Amino acid sequence: MESLFRAWKTSRMAYLKFFENYSLEQLNRIPDGFSNNLIWNIGHIIATQHKLIYIGSEVEGHIPEEVFLNYQSGTKPTAPVAQQEADLLKRLLLEQIEPTISDFNNKKFVTYRERTTGTGFHLTSIYDAFEWNNFHEGLHLGYMMSIRKFIV
Template identity: 50%
Template sequence: MNATFNIWKTSRATYLKFLENYSLEQLNKIPEGMSNNLIWNIGHIIVSQQGLVYRLSGLPRYVSDEMTAKYQNGSVPTGNTTQEEVDEIKNLLISTMNQTISDYEKGIFKEYTPYETKTGFSLQNLNDAIEFNNYHEGIHLGFMMKIKRFI
């Protein structure tokens, strides 16, 4: 899993650069013809990872129910994200990753409920979920690269 975690760390560092290099206005801008923005994509990957890894393992998530509702599959931005929310997302971007790696190394994950993603991936265990998460985050990074061309 070292390679998988290293890929994840690199991915999250790339997301962090968006939070550090774009203004609040740019993070919130939804380009014409698109349904979300930069900050929604970052919130979404955090919430999705928590669901794929913790919820499906029967463990509590490290994100609030409110955040989950705001950024889960099928949601769309409903207004501008505040600077305080961006700061929370920035913290969670790294803290949830570090916590997951620590929890994995401690062996706290004991069970996993198999899950089929909307894209047809069959996740049978925790390792499948962690590896799929990297793929999922890559998809959203691609969306963000497209969005940034229009802001």
């Protein structure tokens, strides 16, 4: 699990750099041909991690319900994200890590509701959920690398 957690932390640091390198206007811009923007992708990986790990294990998570509802699968940006919400997402990128690892180490994830993701990956355990989460975050990092080429 240590390598999974290391990969996850590295992924989150890559996401954090978008806040350092782009303005709020750039984070909110949806380029032609895309259905979302940089900030939505950040919110989405936060919401998806919550769904995969916490909802899948039927354990209370560490993000506001509103963040989950606004960025879960099937959503898209409906209005520009204000600075206050951007600051919250930036904080959550890092604040999700230690409580989640602690919850894992303290064996809070006892059961897992098996399911198949929208892309066909079958999740049978919390271990599958962590692996899929890392893969999912890698996919969205790739989407963001494409989006950033069109927002400067």
